[in-house]
Amino acid sequence: SQKIEQNSEALNIQEGKTATLTCNYTNYSPAYLQWYRQDPGRGPVFLLLIRENEKEKRKERLKVTFDTTLKQSLFHITASQPADSATYLCALAYSGGGADGLTFGKGTHLIIQP
């Protein structure tokens, strides 16, 4: 069956370091991959979208990679700050999208310690 795996354990990173979060998937051939941030008690907020033919995407301190051979996406936050502490969700969509094409991972809780 199709599966999306994100670190279920919380990730503790010291302020100023680079935080790297992993999203692995099996039995999927996604055409698009998205990352969201979710704060406690709030809805997810979109961060970045990357297509299968793109290796890397950047936005300010954020960088996403998408390796369709390894079936993995890495999400990096450089120069991390305590305000980056949140749960980060990856989401996959099939080729052609479709309204039903987005499936979410369970998220990784990131804690940036001052």
Added chain:
Amino acid sequence: DVKVTQSSRYLVKRTGEKVFLECVQDMDHENMFWYRQDPGLGLRLIYFSYDVKMKEKGDIPEGYSVSREKKERFSLILESASTNQTSMYLCASSPGLAGTYEQYFGPGTRLTVT
């Protein structure tokens, strides 16, 4: 800024009651979605709609129905609330196909069924 609003942040209902959760978006988006989010299970799609009066089942539609009479409004209905429907309910909208466009989420409704 896109705004997605949900009718209640917190709701407490009794078993067997009919429950209506309302969602409104102000950006003329075609697609709207209802998810529920539970600890350890992540975001799961209940229903989605890609046009007025159109609806499609998601991964867990049992016990729920939806209504989309106007483009900006998408309602989730629990026909007869049960305790296993206690959850955080999140509405989202998207301007196009789910994979190729980001989803904008509302703040969520935390529903408790007693």
